[in-house]
Amino acid sequence: MNDQEYPHTLEFSVRDYECDLQGVVNNANYQHYLEHARHVFLESQGISFSQLHEEGLDLIVARIEIDYKYPLRSHDKFFIKTTLLRQGNVRLVFVQDIFRIPDEKLVLKARVTGAAVRNGKPVFPAELLKKLGLE
Amino acid sequence: MNDQEYPHTLEFSVRDYECDLQGVVNNANYQHYLEHARHVFLESQGISFSQLHEEGLDLIVARIEIDYKYPLRSHDKFFIKTTLLRQGNVRLVFVQDIFRIPDEKLVLKARVTGAAVRNGKPVFPAELLKKLGLE
Amino acid sequence: MNDQEYPHTLEFSVRDYECDLQGVVNNANYQHYLEHARHVFLESQGISFSQLHEEGLDLIVARIEIDYKYPLRSHDKFFIKTTLLRQGNVRLVFVQDIFRIPDEKLVLKARVTGAAVRNGKPVFPAELLKKLGLE
Amino acid sequence: MNDQEYPHTLEFSVRDYECDLQGVVNNANYQHYLEHARHVFLESQGISFSQLHEEGLDLIVARIEIDYKYPLRSHDKFFIKTTLLRQGNVRLVFVQDIFRIPDEKLVLKARVTGAAVRNGKPVFPAELLKKLGLE
Numbered sequence: 001m002n003d004q005e006y007p008h009t010l011e012f013s014v015r016d017y018e019c020d021l022q023g024v025v026n027n028a029n030y031q032h033y034l035e036h037a038r039h040v041f042l043e044s045q046g047i048s049f050s051q052l053h054e055e056g057l058d059l060i061v062a063r064i065e066i067d068y069k070y071p072l073r074s075h076d077k078f079f080i081k082t083t084l085l086r087q088g089n090v091r092l093v094f095v096q097d098i099f100r101i102p103d104e105k106l107v108l109k110a111r112v113t114g115a116a117v118r119n120g121k122p123v124f125p126a127e128l129l130k131k132l133g134l135e
Numbered sequence: 136m137n138d139q140e141y142p143h144t145l146e147f148s149v150r151d152y153e154c155d156l157q158g159v160v161n162n163a164n165y166q167h168y169l170e171h172a173r174h175v176f177l178e179s180q181g182i183s184f185s186q187l188h189e190e191g192l193d194l195i196v197a198r199i200e201i202d203y204k205y206p207l208r209s210h211d212k213f214f215i216k217t218t219l220l221r222q223g224n225v226r227l228v229f230v231q232d233i234f235r236i237p238d239e240k241l242v243l244k245a246r247v248t249g250a251a252v253r254n255g256k257p258v259f260p261a262e263l264l265k266k267l268g269l270e
Numbered sequence: 271m272n273d274q275e276y277p278h279t280l281e282f283s284v285r286d287y288e289c290d291l292q293g294v295v296n297n298a299n300y301q302h303y304l305e306h307a308r309h310v311f312l313e314s315q316g317i318s319f320s321q322l323h324e325e326g327l328d329l330i331v332a333r334i335e336i337d338y339k340y341p342l343r344s345h346d347k348f349f350i351k352t353t354l355l356r357q358g359n360v361r362l363v364f365v366q367d368i369f370r371i372p373d374e375k376l377v378l379k380a381r382v383t384g385a386a387v388r389n390g391k392p393v394f395p396a397e398l399l400k401k402l403g404l405e
Numbered sequence: 406m407n408d409q410e411y412p413h414t415l416e417f418s419v420r421d422y423e424c425d426l427q428g429v430v431n432n433a434n435y436q437h438y439l440e441h442a443r444h445v446f447l448e449s450q451g452i453s454f455s456q457l458h459e460e461g462l463d464l465i466v467a468r469i470e471i472d473y474k475y476p477l478r479s480h481d482k483f484f485i486k487t488t489l490l491r492q493g494n495v496r497l498v499f500v501q502d503i504f505r506i507p508d509e510k511l512v513l514k515a516r517v518t519g520a521a522v523r524n525g526k527p528v529f530p531a532e533l534l535k536k537l538g539l540e
Contacts, residue, residue: 015306016319017161021154021209022458023320027466028152028440031433036285043345049286050293050344053427061432065470074156074320075313150441151454157323158455162331163305166298171420178480184421185428185479188292196297200335209455210448287433289426291479296422344426 008041008082011101014072024071031064034096034110037080041094046131056118057125062091063113069106077101086134090122091115143176143217146236149207159206166199169231169245172215176229181266191253192260197226198248204241212236221269225257226250278311278352281371284342294341301334304366304380307350311364316401326388327395332361333383339376347371356404360392361385413446413487416506419477429476436469439501439515442485446499451536461523462530467496468518474511482506491539495527496520 012033020026039049042059049059072078078100085093092114098107116125129135147168155161174184177194184194207213213235220228227249233242251260264270282303290296309319312329319329342348348370355363362384368377386395399405417438425431444454447464454464477483483505490498497519503512521530534540 015302016309017155017163017302017305019156019320020152021156021158021455022463022465023156026152026440027469028433028436031436032285032287035287035431035433039286048345050289050426058427060427060476061473063470063472064432065468067468068466071465075318150437151444152437152440154455156320157328157330161305162334163298163301166301167296167420167422170296170298170422174421183480185291185424193292195292195341196338198335198337199297200333202333203331206330210453287425287431290422291424291426291428293426298422 008037008044009079010037010040010082011077011079012036014074014076014078016074019074022071024073027068030066030068030098030108030110033080033098034066034094034112037082037096038094038112038114041082041084047128057123058117059114059125059128060117061112062115064110065112066108066110068108070100070108072098072100072107078107084132084134086129087113090124092132092134143172143179144214145172145175145217146212146214147171149209149211149213151209154209159208160211162203165201165203165233165243165245168215168233169201169229169247172217172231173229173247173249176217176219182263192258193252194249194260194263195252196247197250199245200247201243201245203243205235205243207233207235207242213242219267219269221264222248225259227267227269278307278314279349280307280310280352281347281349282306284344284346284348286344289344294343295346297338300336300338300368300378300380303350303368304336304364304382307352307366308364308382308384311352311354317398327393328387329384329395329398330387331382332385334380335382336378336380338378340370340378342368342370342377348377354402354404356399357383360394362402362404413442413449414484415442415445415487416482416484417441419479419481419483421479424479429478430481432473435471435473435477435503435513435515438485438503439471439499439517442487442501443499443517443519446487446489452533462528463522464519464530464533465522466517467520469515470517471513471515473513475505475513477503477505477512483512489537489539491534492518495529497537497539 018025018029078098081097083095087093094112096110116123153160153164213233216232218230222228229247231245251258288295288299348368351367353365357363364382366380370377386393423430423434483503486502488500492498499517501515505512521528
């Protein structure tokens with residue numbers, strides 16, 4: 001894993017509505033956090049998820065793996081570290097870890113495999129890979 | 136209120152992820168329930184919210200008033216009763232009440248004012264009003 | 271409205287998952303934003319929503335009125351201005367407005383009536399009112 | 406995979422608010438669907454997720470793997486098939502697949518590893534395993 005090449009960090013605060021009746025952030029909401037961190041990362045590279053959609057190119061998630069290590073609760077702050085790797089010709093892999101602030105306790109580890117599709121068909125996202133330095 | 140003219144009832148079950156750390160359904164989620172009931176009601180009248188959007192016509196909410204009377208909890212079932220009224224030339228008012236099953240305890244009362252817009256401009260939704268019998 | 275007494279402002283960014291198939295923030299998600307702004311405001315006054323719940327006191331929303339003026343979209347930033355008023359003996363009214371950044375276009379106006387309950391019964395939240403300077 | 410031993414099927418309809426600006430169900434919302442199907446499955450075996458929480462025992466997700474095969478859209482109906490396996494002494498694995506109705510097109514395949522914790526510590530959920538016939 002070339003962890004150094006595309007480091008990106010985004011800070012969040014837990015919002016109470018994201019917690020469920022167990023008093024912890026609901027599992028699905030972490031996926032929302034991870035998506036937001038990926039989109040902000042892509043924007044920082046000049047790539048807009050919503051604009052791509054309007055142009056007919058959709059970035060989609062093909063596979064997600066999440067290991068939940070420690071739950072976040074009301075009032076917690078945390079950051080997401082995102083790294084991007086290329087996998088074969090058409091797949092991108094986002095490696096994303098969440099750490100609680102300030103003790104940097106590991107909250108979860110995720111591996112999100114994405115692909116680009118146009119009209120439902122996988123495409124080779126040449127321009128995206130160029131912007132991402134992954135040619 | 137002509138409660139009899141467009142009666143529509145839709146049944147739901149609370150899903151645990153809709154409950155927050157107070158152990159009750161989070162306030163915002165009722166608005167999701169109400170939206171879903173309106174869309175199913177419109178579909179029952181031959182009107183598809185998502186298809187209208189693809190055709191450039193968006194139904195939007197201009198105002199919402201909700202009186203929360205009694206909270207729903209995990210395992211609760213409930214139904215939403217939806218009635219539609221016309222207000223002036225361009226506005227539609229959905230009157231929506233939620234009742235718990237089976238005791239029909241009143242959960243909330245809502246009044247949702249909608250409008251039709253095309254490219255961000257209010258339009259007179261003649262065809263919709265016709266389908267809804269509200270000409 | 272004594273707008274000056276408890277001014278509180280919180281800044282947000284729209285997250286793409288909060289937008290629906292109309293390409294704008296889904297109506298219910300504004301209620302999530304408003305709730306988060308209220309909780310952060312209360313925290314700034316030394317009041318923790320989740321801790322109160324653990325102590326058996328729940329702050330609940332009894333009524334919400336929202337006038338939607340202009341939709342937020344992907345990439346938008348915005349801020350919520352929150353003011354708190356007392357209404358009678360047991361009710362608190364949060365007046366909350368959302369403005370887009372940087373043009374300060376009005377996005378919505380909300381009026382949220384809250385109450386305090388213990389074991390489902392309305393209570394006079396003397397200590398809270400004291401902390402809020404609303405005795 | 407002993408697919409036959411604990412078969413459970415639950416039917417859903419896509420709700421428009423679950424779709425994002427790409428016009429398809431947002432990835433995180435499938436995790437909500439899967440959670441709801443697991444909870445309904447557990448209830449069908451006499452196990453209440455929320456009641457267990459009140460008794461101090463929390464069922465948590467330790468790992469989730471989802472392969473997204475085909476997106477769901479507005480108006481789609483679908484069903485989730487849930488099977489439960491035991492893994493070692495303290496882990497349960499839910500194998501969950503989503504199929505679109507009526508063509509049974511595969512939407513996603515998920516594998517959700519759960520554990521039981523009491524006060525944050527893993528415990529052997531003897532009584533649960535007995536109810537589930539997994540002793």
